[in-house]
Amino acid sequence: MEQQASEVILATQAALSQASQLAVQYSFSIVGALLLLILGWTLASALSGWALTGLRHVRGIDETLASFFANVLRYALLLLVFVTVLGQFGVQTASIIAAIGAAGLAIGLALQGTLQNIAAGIMLLVLRPFRVGEYIETSTLSGVVLEIGLFATELKTPDGLYRLAPNSTLWNVPITNFSRMPTRRFELKIGIGYDDDVELAEKIMRGHAEGDRRVLSTPKVETFVSELNDTSVVVGMRYWTQAPDFWPVSREIIRQVRQSLKDNGLKSGPNS
Known part of the structure; x- marks a missing residue:
């Protein structure tokens, strides 16, 4: 009985010693991860804010487009910080990046139509074939532009109806702008x-x-x-x-x- 009690005490002491070593080892990793998260979050917010301010001063850049690019920059930086934090704990970041890439590809294929509208919305906001308040006409619709979004464009038809047009339907067709020329x-x-x-x-x-x-x-x-x-x-x-x-x-x-x-x-x- 005394020998068994001694073995239990020794095993307990060994477990506590190992636990203390792990705690010391991972405490530095946890502190480093927290510092990285705080620093990364602050840096991402600051850089996206600077980007938004700078884009607002660029002639021809719409407010919606400026906000979109600023948010893309912010979330890209946050994703980089997240992967870096996982690397602090010994996680293989290469496999994480590969998984993120595969997930992004799958999401892109599933949302192909939506992404097409986003791409068309970006091109409409950059090239500006029409602006809010202008009267436009295509082979399928006509009206005064109320708002240009990343996914769709809102119009008011000549007979006072509201129409929501996906951006892809406005980007791939000829557009007549009746208000652009003076x-x-x-x-x-x-x-x-x-x-x-x-x-x-x-x-x-x-x-x-x-x-x-x-x-x-x-x-x-x-x-x-x-x-x-x-x-x-x-x-x-x-x-x-x-x-x-x-x-x-x-x-x-x-x-x-x-x-x-x-x-x-x-x-x-x-x-x-």
């Missing part, structure tokens, strides 16, 4: 009879355009005979306005020209 040209074509006075029709049309202060003097208002068809002589007119005045001016001049042609005995009809 001026626009309007072309009016009206058919008159073969017996009507073409010069009088041109004078009437030109007079209404030149008499509107919203019509630009340069380039000058241009009138011409556009074509001759079976039923009428098509008289055309071109003039330029500021982009916001395009629709109000065109509608008013169409109404005025039609009434003036009627008052002067010129019959306006189909232009083709």
